[in-house]
Amino acid sequence: MSQQRNTILITGASSGLGQGMAREFAAQGKNLCLCARRLDRLEQLKQELQSEHRNITVSIKTLDVNQHDDVFRVFQEFKQELGTIDRFIINAGMGKGAAIGTGYFKANKATAETNFVAALAQCEAAMEILREQEAGHLVTISSMSAFRGLPRAMTVYAATKAGLASLTEGIRADLLKTYGSNSPIKVSTIFPGYIRSEINEKVKNTPFMIDTKTGCRLLAKAINKEPVIAYVPRWPWALMAFLMKRLPLKWVLKLS
Structure with missing residues (x-):
């Protein structure tokens, strides 16, 4: 059974899954700390959430997660403003890129920096607060693509999501060494399957794709259980994870 998490911080909250999760947690009566690059979208979202759920507090701040000093500053400002942050959802990411060696290094580099190095900064900033509180929940949003190397535009994206999953497990391992199995800080890695969002809006005819609202409802439900x-x-992604880890790569490519 999960702890009561009354205040939730979500990065990349101005669109896509971050925005959708903010709506889900607002409907559950949670106070929200929302950050992203696009302040205008955050302001619209705040107005929407507070008009529909008058009993919650919504704090918003502009944040480019690639500005690492700003990550630490913004997280601390949220904590000072709301007192305690019970859950951090490390969600900000991007999906630019192309096959390695085809002239798109800058796009691949941008994805690598945003999805891994910036995620590291977010985890560092979150864990500083959680260690100080000795309580809370760290959540990272990885991807089903993390389980194998994938071609073309997915190559770097998949690698970053694998790195993020490994980083998250390492944080959990460190907490196990410190606190044992009863750690007051919970850590979860979430592997979304195909959920429609701005990052994949141009992808067509994808099997098992679900709409944003359904996907975000299921994400919030899973996060509230605080699983490892x-x-x-x-369904079908638990089975797909089992298969992707074990099948020859040429078969995995037919599944993905």
């Missing part, structure tokens, strides 16, 4: 890992939605 979760596949969202569980």
Whole structure:
């Protein structure tokens, strides 16, 4: 059974899964700390959430997660403003890129920096607060693509999501060494399957794709259980994870 998490911080909250999760947690009566690059979208979202859920507090701040000093500053400002942050959802990311060696190094580099180095900064900033509180929940949003190397535009994206999953497990391992199995700080890695969002809006004819609202409802439900890992939605992605780890690469490519 999960702890009561009344205040939730979500990065990349101005669009896509971050925005959708903010709506889900607002409907559950949670106070929200929302950050992203696009302040205008955050302001619209705040107005929407507070008009529909008058009993919650919504704090917003501009944040480019690639400005690492700003990550630490913004997280601390949220904590000072709301007192305690019970859950951090490390969600900000991007999906630019192309096959390695085809002239798109800058795009691949941008994805690598945003999805891994910036995620490291977010985890560092979050864990400083959680260690100080000795309580809370760290959540990272990885991807089903993390389980194998994938071609073309997915190559660097998949590698970053694998790195993020490994980083998250390492944080959990460190907490196990410190606190044992009863750690007051919970850590979860979430592996979404195909959920429609701005990052994949141009992708067509994808099997098992679900709409944004359904996907975010299932994400929030999974996160509230505070699992070590979760596949969202569980069907068919729990089975797909099992297969992707074990099948020859040429077969995995037919599944992906």
